[in-house]
Amino acid sequence: MAPYRSSKCSRASLRTWHNLKQKIKGNLPLYQYRPKLAEGTSLSSALQYFSVDKFEITSSFKTLENLGHGMFGSRLIAYDPIRMKYEDIKYDYYEKTADDINETLDQETGVTTTTTNVEQADDTRRVFSDFVSTDISAIDFKPNKLISSKSDYVGSNNASIKLATTTEGHGEIFNPPKPAAPNFASTTSINVTQSTFKDSEAKQNNVENWLLQRQAQVSEFGNIIVTFTVPGNTSRHVGDLIRFEVPSHIPQDSSELTSVQIGHQLYSGYYLVSKIHHKITPTEYKTDFELIKNSFAKRIPGQTTAPQDGG
16 A cells, blocks of 8 residues: 655744644654664553654765855855845854954964954954754753864855845835825935836845855755654654654663663754655554754853843
């Protein structure tokens, strides 16, 4: 029999509001890696629905590819063919200020040289990574980033350069406001009035506010991809937020073994369901999952954390 149902969605358009609703209600399914120690080993029916006996990591740490896709830094040249103007916009994975410092250690002399990093304090327009993350630190409630803020890849704005047409301000310069008085003619910055040519459909495409961030977010979600198959469950949907633990929490059994809790720093944590495939045959019902995430379960060294008030 052919598979019953298959569905998938764009990784950049998953249901963020649904994930937040899941977290608020505490309705987060927990899938655990439980390898079979011997042939014929069986678990209770409740555990079988959430037990993963094998999984595959199909993507992990595509650092050079991420660099080329502008995940750590990129640049946009937004050109307006109507006004014959352009603007330079830069995107950065971390937001830095002129107060940031770089420390360089001379291996021969052992002397550390401290310099002020003013790369991100120029006069160009800048945007930064402020995406919703799957894993949030309990210390400062900020995302657990995939790369250290001290990495050489951060700030590589020329690694990916985009050229796009912008319509910024067109809604104002081609659509004059209605005059405040009958004999008063409102004009725009290019002398467009109600009695001259105007374009009532002129709108801003806001390319400066989303193009670089979108390509970075898509690249970010393509880093860690995990697939596995579990017993069929029609309650799971594309866009759901779930937990996956590697290795899993091993409960006590009849042998009175001590309960062990181990969480893998890189592959445990929260995931989004990006693809799901329900397969129904005359003998079984299985569900294939593809999971993606854009953060680590535990914060890696190098990402600055700020203590909370009173903490």
